[in-house]
Amino acid sequence: MNNFDFCNPTRILFGEGAAENMANYISAEAKVLVVYDSIIEKIGTLDKVLANIANEVIKFDKIQSNPKFEILMEAVEIVRRENVTFILAVGGGSTMDGAKFISIAAHNEAFIGNEAEILHVTPMTDERIKQNIPVGTVVTLPATGSEMNPHAVISHGEDKLGISSPFAYPAFSVLDPTYTFTLPQSQIANGIADSFIHTAEQYVTFPAEGRFQDRTAEGIMRTLVEVAQDNLEQPENYDARANLMWCSTMALNGLIGSGVPVDFATHMIGHEVTSLFGIAHAPSLVIIMPALWRVRKEQKAAKLLQYAERVWDITEGTDDERIDAAIDKTEEFFRSLGLKTRFSDYGYTFKDVEPVLGLLEKHNMTALSETGDLDLTWSKRILETAM
Numbered sequence: 001m002n003n004f005d006f007c008n009p010t011r012i013l014f015g016e017g018a019a020e021n022m023a024n025y026i027s028a029e030a031k032v033l034v035v036y037d038s039i040i041e042k043i044g045t046l047d048k049v050l051a052n053i054a055n056e057v058i059k060f061d062k063i064q065s066n067p068k069f070e071i072l073m074e075a076v077e078i079v080r081r082e083n084v085t086f087i088l089a090v091g092g093g094s095t096m097d098g099a100k101f102i103s104i105a106a107h108n109e110a111f112i113g114n115e116a117e118i119l120h121v122t123p124m125t126d127e128r129i130k131q132n133i134p135v136g137t138v139v140t141l142p143a144t145g146s147e148m149n150p151h152a153v154i155s156h157g158e159d160k161l162g163i164s165s166p167f168a169y170p171a172f173s174v175l176d177p178t179y180t181f182t183l184p185q186s187q188i189a190n191g192i193a194d195s196f197i198h199t200a201e202q203y204v205t206f207p208a209e210g211r212f213q214d215r216t217a218e219g220i221m222r223t224l225v226e227v228a229q230d231n232l233e234q235p236e237n238y239d240a241r242a243n244l245m246w247c248s249t250m251a252l253n254g255l256i257g258s259g260v261p262v263d264f265a266t267h268m269i270g271h272e273v274t275s276l277f278g279i280a281h282a283p284s285l286v287i288i289m290p291a292l293w294r295v296r297k298e299q300k301a302a303k304l305l306q307y308a309e310r311v312w313d314i315t316e317g318t319d320d321e322r323i324d325a326a327i328d329k330t331e332e333f334f335r336s337l338g339l340k341t342r343f344s345d346y347g348y349t350f351k352d353v354e355p356v357l358g359l360l361e362k363h364n365m366t367a368l369s370e371t372g373d374l375d376l377t378w379s380k381r382i383l384e385t386a387m
Contacts, residue, residue: 001209004258010148011172012249016238018176019052019138025172026053026136030086033079035060035099040090040140043182049090049138049174058082063091066274066281067098069116069156072105076115079106079133089137089170092187093144093281096137097152100168103132119154119161132167138174141183142245143191143282145198145252147173153271159363160271175249177241188231189337190282191248196224196333197285198251202262204293204303205370210260217256218310220247225311225333232337265368266292269379272359279346286334286341291386293327295378299371343387353383 013021026032032053038061040046050057060075078084079102089099105115110128121129137147146152150168153160180188203217224247230240250256269292270284279287297304301323308314308326317325331341340346343353357376360366368374 001259002261006254006258007166008148008169008253008255010170010253012148012175013172014175014246015242016176016178019049019174022049022052022136022138022172022174023054026055026086026088028055031056031058031082031084032086032088033058033060033075033082033084033102034088034090035063035075035102036090036095037061037063045140045179045182046090048179049088053088055086058084063089063095063098065094066153066155066160067094067101069101069119069154072098072101072154073115075102076105085133087133087135089135090140092139092141093146096135096139096144096146096170097154099135099137100146100152100170101154101163103135104129104163104165104167106133107131116156118163119156119159122162122164124150124164124166126165129165129167134171136172136174137170138176138179139245139249140179141187141191142175142180142241142248143187143194145195145249147175148249148253151252155275158275158359160275161363173249175245177238177245180241180245181236183235185232185235186338188235188244189339190280192224192228192231192244192337193286193334193339194282195244195248195251196221197266197282197289199224199247199256200289200307200330201264201266202257202260204300204307205261205263206300207302207306208260213256213258213260214306214310216250218307220251220256221311223247228333228337261370263368263370265374268363268365268368269356269360269382272356272363272365273353275359276353276355277346277348283339286331286339287343287386288382290327290331290334290341291382293330295381295385296369296374297323297327299369343383348387350384350387353386354380356383 032055227240266289273284304323308322
């Protein structure tokens, strides 16, 4: 197992009615900027949340999927002008990511007037980030794990750019499964897939004696498979939704990736697919990951065999047969969620998607994978296989 430094400072308030405890973690004197997508207010969730705090509140309802830098800068100006001292994000990953950016952009002097530079800050130790405004989140869509990690992805023009900083961890996050009961089936399907892929990317690499990490990742993936149909068919099944929410959070809070190799190439390529074609985040990933595994199955053979046995109970056949069966089962699982798994399902040919390679090169995504050897030649093969 590799050496690691693991610290996760986010407090989790889990369960029905958990938002009632928010006031314990927001100063009574704090002026609160609440960021959300307007749909949250229309369906009544926002009022339920805000009923739990007595603070002065400023509402900002312009957050949408793939939060845009220009919109977030409007919120940054509000924070500066109104002396906001706490940010509350009510929504899914995009809302939480947007809140993290606002929190960091508002007062770090090194970036004032050039806030777009924050979008190029990925090292966790960047010393230009010296402070933040505390952020709390109320999760209404279980998917990204942003509620308990230091990462965010922001859209700037045609680019989707990530930031990572210890200042981006939420102070607390509320996970109340009942707040997700009104979600459309398609968003639940996306959340299940996103959570599964987050887990798989930290697992299907090469053996590193991370036995706890492996077993925990396997447990998350098996649980997601077990509860998937109940979540889709019984939207108010509390236990099914609670298990999905906790799996989504644990999939990307740093625990299962500590001390082991990880491979986020699926996400890096998927971001470019979303940027070019507007295919939503999770649907872009389910196209890429099975193709990546098929192209890279020699490099990932040991873990794919372990995955086949421990997640899908595949024990018969040659090594190649078991690996192929596991990849096929994964793709079948995504399709059982109602998701498309090939570019051709969207009517695209390789000529259509070839510009993805240009964006990967532009963003220096030319040495991906757990071993850093996945260059543009490999990426081209993955895109071709995903047809």
